[in-house]
Amino acid sequence: MSADTGIIIAAHGRHYMAQAGDLRLQCVTRGKRSDVAVGDVVTLKLTSANQAVIEGIQERKTLLYRSDQYKSKLLASNVTRLLIVVATEPAFADDLISRALVAADAAGVEAHIILNKTDVTASLEKTRKRLALYAGLGYQVHEVSARTAPEAAVATLMPVLHGQSSIFIGQSGMGKSSLINLLVPDADIAVREISAALDTGKHTTTFTRLYWIDKESSVIDSPGFQEFGLHQLTEGMLERAFPEFGPYLGNCRFYNCHHISEPDCAVLGGVKDGKIAPMRHALYAQLRHESMQTVGY
Ligand SMILES: Nc1nc2c(ncn2[C@@H]2O[C@H](COP(=O)(O)OP(=O)(O)OP(=O)(O)O)[C@@H](O)[C@H]2O)c(=O)[nH]1
Ligand SMILES: [Zn+2]
16 A cells, blocks of 8 residues: 545545546544645545555644634635635624634635626626725626626626635625635535445535635635634734734834733824724724634733
8 A cells, every 4th residue: 555645625624525637535534633624635544545644744834723712613725815705795794704814814825706796787886886995996897697697707807817716705695606606616516425435324415525616726615604714813914814904014103012002002093094993993902802712922
Protein backbone atom coordinates (compact mmCIF):
# COMPACT_ATOMS: atom_id res chain seq x y z
CA MET A 1 0.00 0.00 0.00
CA SER A 2 1.40 3.38 -0.89
CA ALA A 3 1.10 6.82 0.56
CA ASP A 4 -0.71 9.31 -1.59
CA THR A 5 -1.85 12.88 -1.62
CA GLY A 6 -5.48 13.89 -1.75
CA ILE A 7 -7.83 16.74 -1.09
CA ILE A 8 -10.64 16.49 1.44
CA ILE A 9 -13.93 16.96 -0.41
CA ALA A 10 -16.41 16.18 2.37
CA ALA A 11 -16.43 15.92 6.11
CA HIS A 12 -19.02 14.34 8.34
CA GLY A 13 -18.07 14.01 11.95
CA ARG A 14 -14.72 12.27 11.87
CA HIS A 15 -15.43 10.59 8.55
CA TYR A 16 -13.92 12.19 5.52
CA MET A 17 -13.96 11.77 1.77
CA ALA A 18 -10.81 12.53 -0.16
CA GLN A 19 -10.16 12.83 -3.86
CA ALA A 20 -6.76 11.49 -4.87
CA GLY A 21 -6.38 11.69 -8.63
CA ASP A 22 -9.31 9.67 -9.99
CA LEU A 23 -9.82 7.89 -6.70
CA ARG A 24 -12.50 8.78 -4.17
CA LEU A 25 -11.39 7.49 -0.81
CA GLN A 26 -13.23 7.16 2.46
CA CYS A 27 -10.84 8.32 5.11
CA VAL A 28 -10.43 8.24 8.83
CA THR A 29 -7.87 9.93 11.01
CA ARG A 30 -5.47 8.31 13.37
CA GLY A 31 -6.57 8.27 16.97
CA LYS A 32 -9.02 10.96 17.96
CA ARG A 33 -7.66 13.58 15.62
CA SER A 34 -10.50 15.68 14.19
CA ASP A 35 -8.74 18.80 12.97
CA VAL A 36 -9.21 18.00 9.30
CA ALA A 37 -11.18 20.46 7.18
CA VAL A 38 -12.75 20.34 3.74
CA GLY A 39 -10.16 21.74 1.35
CA ASP A 40 -7.22 20.27 3.24
CA VAL A 41 -4.48 18.68 1.19
CA VAL A 42 -3.64 15.48 3.02
CA THR A 43 -1.14 12.67 2.94
CA LEU A 44 -2.95 9.37 2.73
CA LYS A 45 -2.13 5.79 3.36
CA LEU A 46 -4.36 3.44 1.40
CA THR A 47 -5.84 0.62 3.44
CA SER A 48 -8.03 -0.82 0.68
CA ALA A 49 -9.09 0.09 -2.85
CA ASN A 50 -11.37 2.85 -1.61
CA GLN A 51 -10.25 3.52 1.94
CA ALA A 52 -7.37 5.37 3.49
CA VAL A 53 -5.99 6.77 6.69
CA ILE A 54 -5.08 10.46 6.88
CA GLU A 55 -1.42 10.57 7.84
CA GLY A 56 -0.84 14.30 7.72
CA ILE A 57 -2.21 17.68 6.66
CA GLN A 58 -0.17 19.93 4.42
CA GLU A 59 0.36 23.53 5.43
CA ARG A 60 -2.81 25.55 4.88
CA LYS A 61 -2.92 28.71 2.79
CA THR A 62 -6.04 29.93 4.58
CA LEU A 63 -8.38 28.63 7.25
CA LEU A 64 -11.95 29.63 8.05
CA TYR A 65 -13.65 28.73 11.31
CA ARG A 66 -17.28 28.18 12.03
CA SER A 67 -18.76 29.06 15.33
CA ASP A 68 -20.10 26.47 17.66
CA GLN A 69 -21.37 28.30 20.72
CA TYR A 70 -18.25 29.59 22.40
CA LYS A 71 -15.86 27.43 20.43
CA SER A 72 -14.55 27.85 16.92
CA LYS A 73 -14.33 24.78 14.72
CA LEU A 74 -12.81 24.35 11.31
CA LEU A 75 -15.05 25.22 8.39
CA ALA A 76 -12.83 25.07 5.31
CA SER A 77 -9.21 25.41 4.41
CA ASN A 78 -7.22 26.71 1.44
CA VAL A 79 -10.14 28.81 0.32
CA THR A 80 -9.22 31.91 -1.70
CA ARG A 81 -12.69 33.40 -2.25
CA LEU A 82 -15.71 33.77 -0.02
CA LEU A 83 -18.99 34.34 -1.84
CA ILE A 84 -21.82 35.63 0.29
CA VAL A 85 -25.18 34.98 -1.36
CA VAL A 86 -27.96 37.44 -0.54
CA ALA A 87 -31.24 38.09 -2.34
CA THR A 88 -33.89 40.69 -2.89
CA GLU A 89 -36.09 38.41 -0.78
CA PRO A 90 -36.20 37.05 1.87
CA ALA A 91 -34.47 39.84 3.76
CA PHE A 92 -30.87 39.24 4.77
CA ALA A 93 -29.13 40.17 8.00
CA ASP A 94 -26.41 42.83 7.81
CA ASP A 95 -24.88 41.43 10.95
CA LEU A 96 -24.24 38.07 9.29
CA ILE A 97 -22.79 39.69 6.18
CA SER A 98 -20.42 41.81 8.23
CA ARG A 99 -19.34 38.85 10.33
CA ALA A 100 -18.60 36.89 7.17
CA LEU A 101 -16.61 39.82 5.77
CA VAL A 102 -14.60 40.09 8.97
CA ALA A 103 -13.89 36.35 8.91
CA ALA A 104 -12.73 36.60 5.30
CA ASP A 105 -10.54 39.65 5.86
CA ALA A 106 -8.96 38.13 8.94
CA ALA A 107 -8.22 34.89 7.06
CA GLY A 108 -6.80 36.67 4.01
CA VAL A 109 -9.67 35.48 1.81
CA GLU A 110 -11.18 37.79 -0.81
CA ALA A 111 -14.89 38.28 -0.12
CA HIS A 112 -17.52 38.98 -2.78
CA ILE A 113 -21.25 39.50 -2.43
CA ILE A 114 -23.72 37.93 -4.85
CA LEU A 115 -27.12 39.57 -5.06
CA ASN A 116 -29.51 36.90 -6.38
CA LYS A 117 -33.16 37.19 -7.48
CA THR A 118 -32.75 40.48 -9.28
CA ASP A 119 -35.95 39.48 -11.09
CA VAL A 120 -37.88 40.41 -7.94
CA THR A 121 -37.91 44.03 -8.99
CA ALA A 122 -40.16 45.27 -6.20
CA SER A 123 -37.35 45.04 -3.67
CA LEU A 124 -34.35 45.45 -6.01
CA GLU A 125 -33.63 49.13 -5.43
CA LYS A 126 -34.02 48.86 -1.69
CA THR A 127 -31.64 45.89 -1.61
CA ARG A 128 -29.09 47.66 -3.82
CA LYS A 129 -29.14 50.60 -1.41
CA ARG A 130 -28.44 48.30 1.52
CA LEU A 131 -25.56 46.67 -0.33
CA ALA A 132 -24.07 50.02 -1.31
CA LEU A 133 -22.50 50.11 2.16
CA TYR A 134 -20.40 47.04 1.32
CA ALA A 135 -19.62 48.14 -2.22
CA GLY A 136 -18.37 51.39 -0.68
CA LEU A 137 -15.99 49.38 1.49
CA GLY A 138 -14.47 47.85 -1.63
CA TYR A 139 -16.29 44.51 -1.78
CA GLN A 140 -17.53 43.56 -5.23
CA VAL A 141 -21.27 43.00 -5.55
CA HIS A 142 -22.40 40.79 -8.45
CA GLU A 143 -26.05 40.83 -9.51
CA VAL A 144 -27.65 37.63 -10.83
CA SER A 145 -30.95 35.85 -11.23
CA ALA A 146 -30.47 32.11 -10.96
CA ARG A 147 -34.08 31.52 -11.98
CA THR A 148 -34.70 33.91 -14.87
CA ALA A 149 -31.19 34.41 -16.27
CA PRO A 150 -29.18 31.28 -15.43
CA GLU A 151 -26.70 31.61 -18.29
CA ALA A 152 -25.96 35.22 -17.44
CA ALA A 153 -25.50 34.19 -13.80
CA VAL A 154 -22.86 31.63 -14.78
CA ALA A 155 -21.18 34.15 -17.09
CA THR A 156 -21.08 36.71 -14.25
CA LEU A 157 -19.71 34.30 -11.68
CA MET A 158 -17.20 32.28 -13.69
CA PRO A 159 -14.57 35.05 -13.82
CA VAL A 160 -14.85 35.35 -10.02
CA LEU A 161 -14.46 31.61 -9.52
CA HIS A 162 -11.93 30.71 -12.18
CA GLY A 163 -8.63 29.48 -10.81
CA GLN A 164 -9.90 29.92 -7.25
CA SER A 165 -11.04 27.77 -4.41
CA SER A 166 -14.30 29.38 -3.40
CA ILE A 167 -16.77 28.86 -0.60
CA PHE A 168 -20.43 29.83 -0.90
CA ILE A 169 -22.36 30.85 2.14
CA GLY A 170 -25.82 32.28 2.52
CA GLN A 171 -28.82 32.37 4.77
CA SER A 172 -31.56 29.90 3.93
CA GLY A 173 -33.68 30.77 0.91
CA MET A 174 -31.26 33.12 -0.84
CA GLY A 175 -30.74 30.70 -3.73
CA LYS A 176 -27.32 29.33 -2.89
CA SER A 177 -28.28 25.79 -3.95
CA SER A 178 -29.81 27.08 -7.17
CA LEU A 179 -26.55 28.86 -8.00
CA ILE A 180 -24.35 25.89 -7.12
CA ASN A 181 -26.50 23.62 -9.27
CA LEU A 182 -25.98 25.99 -12.19
CA LEU A 183 -22.23 26.04 -11.66
CA VAL A 184 -21.86 22.33 -10.90
CA PRO A 185 -24.45 20.53 -13.03
CA ASP A 186 -23.84 17.13 -11.41
CA ALA A 187 -23.76 18.46 -7.84
CA ASP A 188 -26.83 16.45 -6.83
CA ILE A 189 -25.29 13.19 -7.98
CA ALA A 190 -22.02 13.97 -6.23
CA VAL A 191 -23.87 14.71 -2.99
CA ARG A 192 -25.76 11.43 -3.20
CA GLU A 193 -22.56 9.50 -3.82
CA ILE A 194 -20.76 11.15 -0.97
CA SER A 195 -23.60 10.76 1.51
CA ALA A 196 -23.98 7.10 0.61
CA ALA A 197 -20.26 6.59 1.19
CA LEU A 198 -20.18 8.57 4.41
CA ASP A 199 -23.38 6.87 5.47
CA THR A 200 -25.20 10.07 6.31
CA GLY A 201 -28.44 8.58 5.03
CA LYS A 202 -31.02 11.23 4.32
CA HIS A 203 -29.09 14.07 5.92
CA THR A 204 -27.66 14.92 2.56
CA THR A 205 -27.32 18.62 3.16
CA THR A 206 -25.74 18.63 6.56
CA PHE A 207 -22.13 18.40 5.58
CA THR A 208 -19.69 20.71 3.89
CA ARG A 209 -18.45 19.50 0.52
CA LEU A 210 -16.19 20.53 -2.30
CA TYR A 211 -16.92 20.32 -6.03
CA TRP A 212 -14.73 21.02 -9.01
CA ILE A 213 -16.03 23.36 -11.67
CA ASP A 214 -12.97 22.68 -13.82
CA LYS A 215 -9.40 21.55 -13.19
CA GLU A 216 -8.31 24.81 -11.57
CA SER A 217 -11.51 25.91 -9.88
CA SER A 218 -13.40 24.43 -6.97
CA VAL A 219 -16.43 25.43 -4.97
CA ILE A 220 -17.28 24.53 -1.40
CA ASP A 221 -20.91 24.47 -0.33
CA SER A 222 -21.61 24.65 3.36
CA PRO A 223 -25.00 23.87 4.81
CA GLY A 224 -27.23 26.51 6.33
CA PHE A 225 -25.70 29.83 7.13
CA GLN A 226 -22.43 29.30 8.86
CA GLU A 227 -21.99 31.62 11.72
CA PHE A 228 -18.30 32.25 11.47
CA GLY A 229 -16.05 31.53 14.38
CA LEU A 230 -14.37 34.81 15.24
CA HIS A 231 -13.39 34.11 18.82
CA GLN A 232 -9.81 33.43 17.85
CA LEU A 233 -9.31 36.97 16.53
CA THR A 234 -7.18 39.28 18.58
CA GLU A 235 -8.08 42.92 18.95
CA GLY A 236 -5.44 43.89 16.39
CA MET A 237 -6.76 41.41 13.85
CA LEU A 238 -10.28 42.58 14.49
CA GLU A 239 -9.63 46.28 13.90
CA ARG A 240 -7.72 45.50 10.71
CA ALA A 241 -10.59 43.34 9.45
CA PHE A 242 -12.69 46.52 9.15
CA PRO A 243 -11.21 48.17 6.05
CA GLU A 244 -12.93 51.48 6.76
CA PHE A 245 -11.02 51.78 10.05
CA GLY A 246 -7.73 51.70 8.16
CA PRO A 247 -7.22 55.44 7.60
CA TYR A 248 -7.85 56.12 11.31
CA LEU A 249 -5.75 53.44 12.96
CA GLY A 250 -2.69 54.91 14.58
CA ASN A 251 -4.27 58.34 14.91
CA CYS A 252 -5.99 57.85 18.26
CA ARG A 253 -4.68 59.73 21.31
CA PHE A 254 -3.77 56.45 23.05
CA TYR A 255 -1.56 54.06 21.14
CA ASN A 256 -3.46 51.13 22.67
CA CYS A 257 -6.91 52.66 22.05
CA HIS A 258 -9.76 50.12 21.90
CA HIS A 259 -11.97 52.50 19.88
CA ILE A 260 -14.89 52.01 22.24
CA SER A 261 -15.22 55.16 24.36
CA GLU A 262 -11.73 56.65 24.64
CA PRO A 263 -11.23 60.42 24.30
CA ASP A 264 -9.80 61.59 20.96
CA CYS A 265 -10.32 58.21 19.36
CA ALA A 266 -9.83 58.66 15.60
CA VAL A 267 -12.11 55.72 14.76
CA LEU A 268 -14.94 57.18 16.86
CA GLY A 269 -14.22 60.47 15.10
CA GLY A 270 -14.79 58.66 11.80
CA VAL A 271 -18.14 57.40 13.08
CA LYS A 272 -19.10 60.90 14.20
CA ASP A 273 -18.16 62.37 10.80
CA GLY A 274 -20.32 59.79 9.04
CA LYS A 275 -17.32 58.08 7.41
CA ILE A 276 -17.78 54.84 9.33
CA ALA A 277 -21.27 53.31 9.48
CA PRO A 278 -22.48 53.15 13.11
CA MET A 279 -23.75 49.63 12.43
CA ARG A 280 -20.24 48.50 11.51
CA HIS A 281 -18.68 50.13 14.53
CA ALA A 282 -21.33 48.52 16.74
CA LEU A 283 -20.43 45.13 15.26
CA TYR A 284 -16.74 45.78 15.94
CA ALA A 285 -17.58 46.53 19.57
CA GLN A 286 -19.77 43.44 19.78
CA LEU A 287 -17.09 41.16 18.27
CA ARG A 288 -14.48 42.60 20.57
CA HIS A 289 -16.77 41.92 23.50
CA GLU A 290 -17.39 38.35 22.30
CA SER A 291 -13.73 37.49 21.88
CA MET A 292 -12.87 39.02 25.26
CA GLN A 293 -15.18 36.40 26.78
CA THR A 294 -12.92 33.68 25.44
CA VAL A 295 -9.37 34.77 24.66
CA GLY A 296 -9.02 37.74 27.00
CA TYR A 297 -6.61 40.60 26.35
N1 LIG B 1 -37.43 34.73 -8.01
C1 LIG B 1 -36.33 34.00 -7.87
N2 LIG B 1 -36.33 32.95 -7.07
C2 LIG B 1 -35.21 32.23 -6.96
C3 LIG B 1 -34.02 32.58 -7.65
N3 LIG B 1 -33.05 31.69 -7.29
C4 LIG B 1 -33.61 30.83 -6.43
N4 LIG B 1 -34.93 31.15 -6.23
C5 LIG B 1 -35.90 30.46 -5.38
O1 LIG B 1 -35.58 30.71 -4.02
C6 LIG B 1 -35.89 29.57 -3.21
C7 LIG B 1 -34.65 29.17 -2.44
O2 LIG B 1 -33.68 28.69 -3.35
P1 LIG B 1 -32.55 27.65 -2.94
O3 LIG B 1 -31.62 27.56 -4.07
O4 LIG B 1 -33.18 26.40 -2.42
O5 LIG B 1 -31.95 28.48 -1.73
P2 LIG B 1 -30.84 28.15 -0.68
O6 LIG B 1 -30.19 29.44 -0.42
O7 LIG B 1 -29.99 27.04 -1.11
O8 LIG B 1 -31.69 27.77 0.57
P3 LIG B 1 -31.60 26.55 1.55
O9 LIG B 1 -31.73 25.33 0.71
O10 LIG B 1 -32.74 26.78 2.48
O11 LIG B 1 -30.24 26.70 2.21
C8 LIG B 1 -36.38 28.49 -4.18
O12 LIG B 1 -37.78 28.51 -4.17
C9 LIG B 1 -35.84 28.96 -5.52
O13 LIG B 1 -36.62 28.51 -6.58
C10 LIG B 1 -34.04 33.72 -8.49
O14 LIG B 1 -33.06 34.11 -9.13
N5 LIG B 1 -35.22 34.39 -8.55
ZN1 LIG C 1 -9.35 54.68 18.94
